[in-house]
Amino acid sequence: MTVDIVIQGAKGRMGNTLINMALADETLNLVGACERKGHADGLNYECAVSDCLEELLPNVPGAVIVDFTAPEGSVAMSRIAAKYGNPAVIGTTGLTPEQQAELAESAKKTPIFWAPNMSVGINVLLKFLPQLVQALGEDYDVELSETHHKMKKDSPSGTALKLAQCLAEARGWDYDEVKQHCRDGIIGARPKKQIGVQTLRGGDVVGDHTAYFFGPGERIEITHRAHSRETFAAGALRAAKWLARQKPGKLYSMADIF
Known part of the structure; x- marks a missing residue:
């Protein structure tokens, strides 16, 4: 069984690493690549490409979003994921306790996984x-x-x-x-x-x-x-495969996988 994934922040250092590793993984199906408004030009992949996650998600139901962007962007993404029922893996650091609480709130509606380090x-x-x-x-x-x-x-x-x-x-x-x-x-x-x-x-x-x-x-x-960002990308993609089988109700972490 393959797992559909969407990479948020596809042009970033981690986003690019995630896409390359996902394309090389036979158990993953890259169905979407998303960047912030006005920055999606140049994303040439055989999948849906967009600068608006809310427009993309209705076309990829159930796809797991993987996000290594910024605290505000990741929190906003979690709200959109909860709205459409897409699971989301978040590796963004620097979240305040209030922002972490917002992720936990979104996790009541759709499976959300957050870890400041995926290694x-x-x-x-x-x-x-x-x-x-x-x-x-x-x-x-x-x-x-x-x-x-x-x-x-x-x-x-x-x-x-x-x-x-x-x-x-x-x-x-x-x-x-x-x-x-x-x-x-x-x-x-x-x-x-x-x-x-x-x-x-x-x-x-x-x-x-x-x-x-x-x-x-x-x-x-x-x-x-x-030694490389692939360490974190591998952990995030492993989390995405695991999260696709989980139910909403809690903010998941690496401890849940182990």
């Missing part, structure tokens, strides 16, 4: 890191760093935030109360109840994330490096 490796880390936190105990200070290409707009990355929240939960902390996203000047000694997340930007780095555990007399570092 299988990162999502395995999200399962493993809490065990490490608990095994090491509170004598180990936890910090994170993340590095991305210079064009990335949000900071810290959605993946870094997800990892940091995961680590805070393992300690029984409220992340918003213990987060430290920047240090500057005479800051004094590091509080025991704190998780720092440091950001680097430059070049064409796809995505590096490192979790640090600073203990008495030793340090543990766990690093994940994404």
